Amino acid sequence: MSEKQKKTSVNSVQQFGSLIDDAFLTIDGDLTIKEINGACIRLLGENLIGSSLSDKLIYNNLDTEVETCITSGSIIEFSTTPKINQYRHMIGRILPLSDGRLAVLLMDMTLQHNIEKMRRDFVANVSHELRSPLTSLLGFVETMRNNLEMEQSVRESFLKIMDEEANRMSRLIDDLLSLSRVEIEEHIAPSGQVSVKEAVKSAIDALAYRADTSKHKIEFNDVRKNTEQTSQIRGDLDEIIEVFHNLLDNALKYSYPSTTIDVSLSENQTGNLVLAIKNNGDGIDEKHIPRLTERFYRVDKGRSRQMGGTGLGLAIVKHIINKHRGQLFIRSKPKHETVFEVHLPYFSDPN
Ligand SMILES: Nc1ncnc2c1ncn2[C@@H]1O[C@H](COP(=O)(O)OP(=O)(O)OP(=O)(O)O)[C@@H](O)[C@H]1O
Ligand SMILES: [Mg+2]
Incomplete structure (x- = not known):
């Protein structure tokens, strides 16, 4: 050459x-x-x-x-x-x-490879999560069909379990639809105005009965200085309520009965709104924290499933917060207080 x-x-x-x-x-x-x-x-x-x-x-x-x-x-x-x-x-x-x-x-091809792997894992997880309650339901149907003389009390207890399993499947499908809806619209920032206090109160009211049953006390404090001027954030009311509801639901599920759950509104250094939910329970080991918002990730699968959890709650929370241009922070240690903090920008449209 x-x-x-x-x-x-x-x-x-x-x-x-x-x-x-x-x-x-x-x-x-x-x-x-x-x-x-x-x-x-x-x-x-x-x-x-x-x-x-x-x-x-x-x-x-x-x-x-x-x-x-x-x-x-x-x-x-x-x-x-x-x-x-x-x-x-x-x-x-x-x-x-x-x-x-x-x-x-x-x-x-790393990105394509990882997306493909995520898709395969997701399908496998959904199938597995749906199969467990379905197998249980089919088992009970079979048993009841073969025991026409079954005692009324046994029959009632079987029907109760079947009802719970069917509800679990229905919740899973609702959560999957909710997740997919938020993911599709994640790039579009909401344009409405939301009263944060209204959203917090609505989530607390919806869970008041459950809190009563488990003897939890939910304490709400607004420690912001100028709450009148800064009560609105840019967002979608239903989605913001869903975030607070999911976090409060977790606080109730994963804390010790008869303890207090602290819900507070404050502001961070950049002037964004901070909603903090604190609870006392077994806490979470550091290694799990970055993974909690992954779909179907649960620290203790058995325990969470027993409580009716699908492991999609925090994934939905993360996507809604992203859509609202906010951030989620999680702090916890085993046997220590667990804190979930949602940081959201205020509504600041000059018009
Ligand atoms: N406040 C908390 N204290 C301790 N662990 C928590 C707390 N919140 C969440 N977790 C852990 O994070 C996991 C994921 O939470 P997530 O809300 O996504 O799922 P879930 O509560 O199991 O089910 P779902 O919310 O879909 O009904 C839980 O299974 C639990 O292990
Ligand atoms: Mg949850």
């Missing part, structure tokens, strides 16, 4: 390669890397020129693929992972060039 040709080819890889986010490089027949674009360093690491591509990728038969590519003269495709970051997933394509070198394109 003449010097002029070499210069042109180096320029083309760098120039065309700078247009794409994927790694684009050339190698010779023994896999030595000759030219690279900027993305190669990000995806494969430093000091690439002169090294072997097979040292940079986790793929056993790269030399065989290259040989096939040269002899067949056609594009070869393979899936691989870079050695410097084994969480990345790539699709590679090798194309033989007329001067004996080979052009290699490595497309970063």
